[in-house]
Amino acid sequence: MLLDWITEPLEYGFMVKALWVSAFVGIVCAVLSCYITLKGWSLMGDAVAHAVVPGVVVAYALGIPFAVGAFLFGFGATVAIGYVKENTRLKEDAVIGVVFTGFFAFGLMLSTKIPSNIDLFHILFGNVLGISQEDIIQTLIAGFITLLVILLRRKDLLLFCFDPNHAKAIGLNTTFMYYTLLLVLALTIVTALQTAGIILVVAMLVTPGATAYLLSDRFDRMLAIAVGTSLLSSILGVYLSYHLDAPTGACIVVLLTLLFVAAMIFAPKYGLLRRSCSKIESDGGYQ
Amino acid sequence: MTQTLGITVDNISVTYTNSRLALYDASCYVKPGNITALVGPNGGGKSTLFKSIMGFLEPNQGKVNISGLPIHQAQKKQLVAYVPQADEVDWNFPVSVWDVVMMGRYGYMNLFRIPSAKDRRLVKESLTRVGMMDFKDRQIGELSGGQKKRAFLARALAQEAKIMLLDEPFTGVDVKTEKAIIDLLLQLRDSGHTILISTHDLASISTFCNRVILLNQTILASGKTEAVFTEENLAMTFGGLPIRSKKAEKINTIGFD
Numbered sequence: 001m002l003l004d005w006i007t008e009p010l011e012y013g014f015m016v017k018a019l020w021v022s023a024f025v026g027i028v029c030a031v032l033s034c035y036i037t038l039k040g041w042s043l044m045g046d047a048v049a050h051a052v053v054p055g056v057v058v059a060y061a062l063g064i065p066f067a068v069g070a071f072l073f074g075f076g077a078t079v080a081i082g083y084v085k086e087n088t089r090l091k092e093d094a095v096i097g098v099v100f101t102g103f104f105a106f107g108l109m110l111s112t113k114i115p116s117n118i119d120l121f122h123i124l125f126g127n128v129l130g131i132s133q134e135d136i137i138q139t140l141i142a143g144f145i146t147l148l149v150i151l152l153r154r155k156d157l158l159l160f161c162f163d164p165n166h167a168k169a170i171g172l173n174t175t176f177m178y179y180t181l182l183l184v185l186a187l188t189i190v191t192a193l194q195t196a197g198i199i200l201v202v203a204m205l206v207t208p209g210a211t212a213y214l215l216s217d218r219f220d221r222m223l224a225i226a227v228g229t230s231l232l233s234s235i236l237g238v239y240l241s242y243h244l245d246a247p248t249g250a251c252i253v254v255l256l257t258l259l260f261v262a263a264m265i266f267a268p269k270y271g272l273l274r275r276s277c278s279k280i281e282s283d284g285g286y287q
Numbered sequence: 288m289t290q291t292l293g294i295t296v297d298n299i300s301v302t303y304t305n306s307r308l309a310l311y312d313a314s315c316y317v318k319p320g321n322i323t324a325l326v327g328p329n330g331g332g333k334s335t336l337f338k339s340i341m342g343f344l345e346p347n348q349g350k351v352n353i354s355g356l357p358i359h360q361a362q363k364k365q366l367v368a369y370v371p372q373a374d375e376v377d378w379n380f381p382v383s384v385w386d387v388v389m390m391g392r393y394g395y396m397n398l399f400r401i402p403s404a405k406d407r408r409l410v411k412e413s414l415t416r417v418g419m420m421d422f423k424d425r426q427i428g429e430l431s432g433g434q435k436k437r438a439f440l441a442r443a444l445a446q447e448a449k450i451m452l453l454d455e456p457f458t459g460v461d462v463k464t465e466k467a468i469i470d471l472l473l474q475l476r477d478s479g480h481t482i483l484i485s486t487h488d489l490a491s492i493s494t495f496c497n498r499v500i501l502l503n504q505t506i507l508a509s510g511k512t513e514a515v516f517t518e519e520n521l522a523m524t525f526g527g528l529p530i531r532s533k534k535a536e537k538i539n540t541i542g543f544d
Contacts, residue, residue, distance in 0.1 A: 038380060089304055155400035159390055162380050165343055165371060170394035170446065171363030217426035219381045 009242045018128045018248065019238050021136055025128075025195045026204070026234030026252070028143040030226040031150055032188045033209030034219070035181065039161040043093060044078065044182075046202040047100035049189050051077030053107025053198065056123055061114045067138035067190045074186035077103050126197030126249035129241070135194050143191040146184045157181055158219060195234075196249040204230070207256040214260075214267045229259045292319040292354045292366070292449050292481050294340055296506075299349035301335050308504070309335040313349070315506045317483050317498075322476050324492045324512075325485040327502035328525050333485040334372070336502060337454050340483075341369050353450065361450075365394045368443035370453040373435060378428040384438045385423040388413055391445035413444035417471065433464030440468065451475070453484040457491070469495045492516060 009015040036045055052070035059069025077099055085095045111120050122130070131139075150157065159167050160177040167174050185205075192201045212225035237252030244251070265272050294317035301310040310332040317323050325333050338344045340351050342358040353361035361367055368391070391413070392406040402410075414420045417437040422430060430438060436456055443451050453472075457465050465488075472482055473495055486492065492499065492512065499516045500509040501524045508515045508524075 038377075152399060155393070158382075159393060162377065162382060163371070163390070165341070165369065165375070166390060166442070167393075168343060169341055169362055169367060169369040170365060170391070171359065172393070213381070217381050217428075218383065219386075222381050 005239070005243065009239060014129055015238070015242060017131065017136070019235060021131060021139060022128055022195050022234040022238050022248065022252065023231055024143055025139065025192050026208075026230040027227055028146050028188055028191050029201075029204040030208040030230035031147065031223065032184060033205050033207070033230070034212065034223050034226050035150075035157055035161055035209075036185065036205055037209035037213055038158075039181070041181075041185070042202065042206045043096050044081070045185060045189070045205040047081065047096045048074040048077055048182075048186050049193075049198050049201040049205075050100045051103035051107075052186075052189060052193065053104055053123060054110050055107075056193075057107055057110045057114055057118065060118050065138050066135070066193075067142055070190045070193060071142070071186050073103065073107075074189055075183060078182045078186065122197070123193070124197050124199050125247055126193070126195050126200065128195040128238070128248050131194050139191050139194055142187045146187045146191060149180065149184050149187075153177075153180060196252065200249045200253045203253040203256055207253070207260050208233075211256070211260045211263045214263045214270050217269070229256065233259060292479075293317050294354075294450065294481070294483065295352040296336070296340065297350050297352070299336070299339055299346040299351065301332075301339060301344065301346045310339070310346070311505050313502070313506050315500050315509045317481060317500075319481045320476065320479055321498045322472055322482045322484070322496045323498040323500060324496035324516075325483060325500050325502060326489065326492065326516075326521075326524065331503040331524075332505075333502055334454060337369075337452055337483075337485060340452065341367065363394075365446055365448055367450045367452065368446045368448035370436075370439050370443050370451065370456060372454045373432065373459055375454075376427070376435075376439075378435070380428075381426065383424050383426060384414070384419060384430070384441075385410065387427060387438055388423075388441045388445050391442035394446065409445050409447070410441075413441040416444060417441045418467070432459035433461050436460055436464065436468065440471070449479065450481045451483070453482070455485055455487065457486055457488050465491070489521070 036042060052074040055069035055071070055073030056066050057069075059066045081095055081099045084090070084099060085092055088095070108120070111118065119127070156167070156172065156177055157180065159172075160174060160181065164174050167177065188205065189201055192204050196204050208226035208230040209222070211229050212222040215225050216222040233252050233255035237255050238248055240246065240251040240255070241248040263271070268274060296313060296315045299310055299313045302308050313332070313336060325336065327333050335344070339346050340353070340358070342351075342362065351358055354366050356364070356366070388410045389402060389406065392402060392409065393400050396402065396406065411420065414423055417440050419434065419437050419441055422434060422438075427435065427438060440456075456468055460468070469491065472484075476482060484496070493516060497512055498510065499512050501507040501515060501520055503524050508520050
């Protein structure tokens, strides 16, 4: 019965493809999510995800790879956010809100005016079950560049998240690190676009890191836990999607969220249960 | 050019984005081989001056030279270490004490930041020197106030910088640790280090700082402790001065965080 549940979908080529693409995307997102949660850039991730829409539309219209258009607009939005923040007295969250909704709305408008065969629903919610060979290649390229950059610069990026002032004090170029992190953020979103879609991609970019952060005090362990939960959710999510006939991105994100809730309650050190227990202990201590 | 390890602050003004004037026309010289205390009321611009010296913010006017070099060049040569205030650090960050102290060595490592035997030895020595070797595997949030300070002091030691800036090193620290930190600073001074600390703790200043800079929006006095650290001067510093109105200009913070 369980075996059937697992093997039956594997008879279909599109399911096998969806499984390994989702697993790959899960890994890439999980790695970056550790940096994004620690840096406090979740909102920035959401912003970049929405800002890629006009890029995707323009790319299809011009016949260039969607990843290129998405990346240019996603990264462009972060530059625009930086510029507006520097040159107005607005707080960052307001700037992000203004810029990304502007990009997103422009993209929606374009998508109805520029003749193309793109399905808006697929951009918004992902379509990994129907992913084309060409899109897989683009996903792989963007994902591998992300992993390579993080692998090579992981210590500097971590220092930048932890203590940018110290990075500057020892003569490192923090502006360069800032853009490196934005660059891999935009690339990761391009990677995850086909799987999770624009609306849910932020969950894949934040939740694994958030879950892992509740479970560990060491970065390496946090990274391992994030990748583990993300991989598990991605693979199970594709299966759920098949058996329940539900959108794949949604299934993956629901699983990620369930794992997060479990961590929030049961985490050995920072979980709610542990907290209420130690509260009872300390209350008892006063009597 | 003679190699001096002092800090020259030349006519610096800083206005924050909310139009608050933090510093104006501040000039001073931090003399090499001394422990200099930066003294002034809260909101008097101590942290702003520190941030300007470290290049964390760019003043509207004026410039800073460290050891005769522009800030960034001096930093690339690992001439300056900075020990932050406790509230500037994210104590929940998943790093251990050892990791933090190793960050002091990054400037010496190759692009991939792979520690050499020398890096590991210096981290160990620095931790031992501040008495924190037993806590090296602790996550930084699990430390007491004094231990946190010592961990970041060890990072500055590991950096082997000849100039050290310490922002409020005694806040949240017990008397015993304060004494230990002072002893360490005195040892460093005697081995030729230049130390600038900002502090609220007026009582201890004359016991170990041989120079004092008084600051309230601008530099009011600077020089040897016995000459500058007088009751009259302190009354002037903490009594408040009419703040010169200045056209609000926006400052440009360098970099991002």
